[in-house]
Amino acid sequence: MRIRFGCEMGYEFAYPTPLIARLTSHPDCRGTLVVPDDLRTDADVPLQAFLDPFGNRCARLVAPAGFLTLTVESLMEEDGARDPVVAQANQHAVEELPPETLPFLVASRYCESDLLSDEAWRLFGDTPAGWARVQAVCDWVHDHIAFGYDYSRVDRTATDALAVGRGVCRDYAHLSVAFCRALNIPTRYCTGYLSFIGEPEPHPPGDFAAWIEVYLGGAWHTFDPRNNAPRQGRILVARGRDAADVPLTHTFGPNRLTLFRVWAEEV
Template identity: 65%
Template structure:
C-alpha cells in the first residue's frame, strides 16, 4: 500500500520569529518513504535539520514577517495491516528493564504518574500484568474521557484530564501514559499520522494524532487510548515523554496560525482536503508550543 501523507501550516507573523518544527516522518520509517519528506517553506528559508535526544528529526529556521507557510508532502509504503496485537507480551520487572527505558517510567510535565499512582493501583492493580493490564488502562481512559475539539487546552495535564473527563487525543494519551508509568510499565508518548483507511465514513478532517507505545516482552507496542482499536496506516513522526517533548511547532515569539491541514490518503486518492481557516483565538504568549492533535 502507498500512502500520500503531509501537512501544511500557514502563519501571519508580525515580525521574524525563530521556530523549531517536528513535521518529518520518524527516522525509523524513513526507509519506507519513496523520497525524502523534505520541509517546504514559502517563502523559502534555510532549514537546519538535527536530531533531538530521542532521535526525532527537528527543523530549525527563522520565519520571516508576513505570510509564511511550512509543510511536507511525501509517499510512504505501508503493509496495509492494522496495528499488531501481542496479548502474550509480558511486563518486565523494573530491575530487568533496559536502561534506556527507565526515563519512560518517570513523571513528566503532562504525565504526573506520581500523583496518579494510588489511583492507578486501585483501578488496575488486580489485573494481570502485561498486555491485559495495558489494555484495561486504554479501555478505562477511552470510556472516561469525552472527546471534543472544543475541549482542547494546551495546559491540561493527565491529572486534569482524569478530574475533568474531557479532552482531545493528547489528553487521552497523557492519562494512559501516566497510569502505565505508575504501574511500572515504560511508556512513551507518540505523535504522527493515523489514516482513516478502512474506517466508516464520513471521515473527519485530517489532523495529527497522539498515541503511546509501551515496553512489554522486550519491545515497544502501539496502544491508542483515543481510538482504542487497531488502525491501518499509522506513521510516527516523533516520540518523547509527553507532548512537551514533541510539539509540531515551537515558536520563540507570537504564534499566529491561520491555516492548517493534514492528509494521509491512499496514493490513488488524489483529492486533498481544503485548507481550513482557523477561528480567532487569544494570541499565544512567546515560547508556547503548538499541538493540534485529535
C-alpha cells in the same frame, strides 16, 4: 499499500522568529518513503535539519516577519497491516528493564504519574500484568474521557483530564501514559499522521494524532487509547515523554496560526 501524507501549516509573525518543526516521518517509521518528506517553506530561508535527544527529525529556521507556510507532502509504502496485537507480551520487573527505558517510568510535565499512583493501582492493580493491564488502562481511559475538538486545551495535564473527563487525543494519551508509568510500565507519548483507511465513513477532517508506546516483552508496542483499536496507516512523526517534548512546531515568539491542513490517504 501506498499512503499520501502531509500537512500545510500557515503562520503570521510580527517580527523574525526562530522556529523548530517536527512534521516529517520518524526514522523508525515502519513504512518506506517513496518520495522524500523534507520540510518546505514559501520563504527563502535556510533550514537546518537535526535529530533531537529522542531521535526525532527536526528542522530549525528563522521565520521572517509576515506570513509563512510550512509544507510536507510525501508518499510512503507500507504493508497495510494494522497495529500488531501481542497479547502474550509480559511486563518486566523494574530491576530488569534496559536503562534506556527508565526515563519513561517517571513523571513528566503533562503526565503526573507520581500523583496518580494510588488511583492507578486502585483501578488496575488486580488486572493481569503485561498486555492485558495496558489494554485495561486504554479501555478505561477510552470509556471515561469524552472526545471533542472544542475540548482542546494546551495546558491540560493527565490529572486535569481525569478530573474533567474530556479532551482530545493528546489527553487520552497523557492519562494513559501516566497510569502505565505509575504501574511500572515504561511508556512513551507519540504523535504523527493517522489515516482513516479501512474505517467507516463519514471521516472527520484530517488532523495529527497522539498515541502511546509501551515496553513489554523486550519491545515497544503501540496502543491507541483514543481510538482503542488497531489501525492502518499510522505514520510516526515524533515520540518523547509527553507533548512538551514533541511539539509539532515550537515558535520562540508570538504568532497567529492562519492555515492548518493535514492528510493521510491511500493512493
